[in-house]
Amino acid sequence: MSVKIGNINLGEFPLLLAPMEDVSDPPFRYVCKQNGVDMMYTEFISSEGLIRDAAKSRQKLDIFEYERPIGIQIFGSNIDSMREAAEIATKANPDLIDINYGCPVKNVACKGAGASLLQNIDKMVQMTKAVVEATHLPVTVKTRLGWDDHTKNVYEVAERLQDVGIKALTIHGRTRSQMYKGNADWSLIRDIKRNPYVNIPVFGNGDVDSVEKAANWRLEYEVDGIMIGRGAIGYPWIFREIKHFFKTGEYLAGPTIAERVDVCSTHLQKSIEWKGEKTGIFEMRRHYSNYFKGIPNFKDYRMRLVSLENVSEIASVLAEIKENFFETAHV
Known part of the structure; x- marks a missing residue:
């Protein structure tokens, strides 16, 4: 029903x-x-x-x-x-x-x-x-x-x-x-x-x-x-x-690193569209550690993501994450 x-x-x-x-x-x-x-x-x-x-x-x-x-x-x-x-x-x-x-x-x-x-x-x-x-x-x-x-x-x-x-x-x-x-x-x-x-x-x-x-x-x-x-x-x-x-009745595999990066990027893009670039980037900072929770040796990337103020720089860090963690299929 x-x-x-x-x-x-x-x-x-x-x-x-x-x-x-x-x-x-x-x-x-x-x-x-x-x-x-x-x-x-x-x-x-x-x-x-x-x-x-x-x-x-x-x-x-x-x-x-x-x-x-x-x-x-x-x-x-x-x-x-x-x-x-x-x-x-x-x-x-x-x-x-x-x-x-x-x-x-x-x-x-x-x-x-x-x-x-x-x-x-x-x-x-x-x-x-x-x-x-x-x-x-x-x-x-x-x-x-x-x-x-x-x-x-x-x-x-x-x-x-x-x-x-x-x-x-x-x-x-x-x-x-x-x-x-x-x-x-x-x-x-x-x-x-x-x-x-x-x-x-x-x-x-x-x-x-x-x-x-x-x-x-x-x-x-x-x-x-x-x-x-x-x-x-x-x-x-x-x-x-x-x-x-x-x-x-079956479990779906968790998201790949590539999926995590893609959804995180979409979230960032929508944040900027809705709030403007400065606020959108700033307010997205609280989400990065959650999107990549459980990934080993991630701290340096997180520190970079929460300090950057430019969309293209953030995009390149996200692309780097996708490339460097490609072998980690699912977390």
Whole structure:
């Protein structure tokens, strides 16, 4: 059976790209789309930033036709601001609006936004209702198990948010207090999936960084699909490898060095197209070590890549990597 969010058909078991601050921009989304991701989200966007017309927030609304289906994710602590932000985001014409109730970082959660709302379910419900009423698009939510081990209240959250009209729920299998430490616990996600009252799609998120985990957790935790975040950074091939395994039961060989270089080059090119040469080159620096993770004796190349400011010089270093590591078929 196909998984549907509103009238968006995502196929039998969709793989979603998580919204990640400073990562899930259009250049990164492009290479993930090339590798078969079923649905993507923008980086999370501040409701206050959208209302103030802040350039950084506005730029995050950029979406492209080839990215569809794509959701714009918004966050905030003020219900009226979130309503207004939903109206602004709707005009950017995404396929859905997603609300972030999961971000654990201090400057979000300690300002009453993101995962902070897990401490005030009534306010979370009111905010969600306001967003649902402000747009004709499907509204989805991403959240965590709870604020800490004593308040794992996502079971209640799932029921109450469904009641006010959300069309899907993604749950990261950690509490806010865990941040990204320890292991994600998906057992509560399975409990929600088994709740006969919950009939919207439930997606699992947290720690999926291999074909084995995706395959095992699909069966064990009974989710409708999986959202992948950190596992895709520098490794967009994870989507095609998981899909290949689901389809054939066989493992796909990992990317060759040549493929790593080619995708890294494409990412760089898209980064420059979207942000301009100077910013595009600078922001790409955080990705090089991830693209070439596990390659022996790579440090010198990485140091060169993160120090160069000229596209043709970076291209020649990448060509050198391709040539020098040609013998290493797969890492």
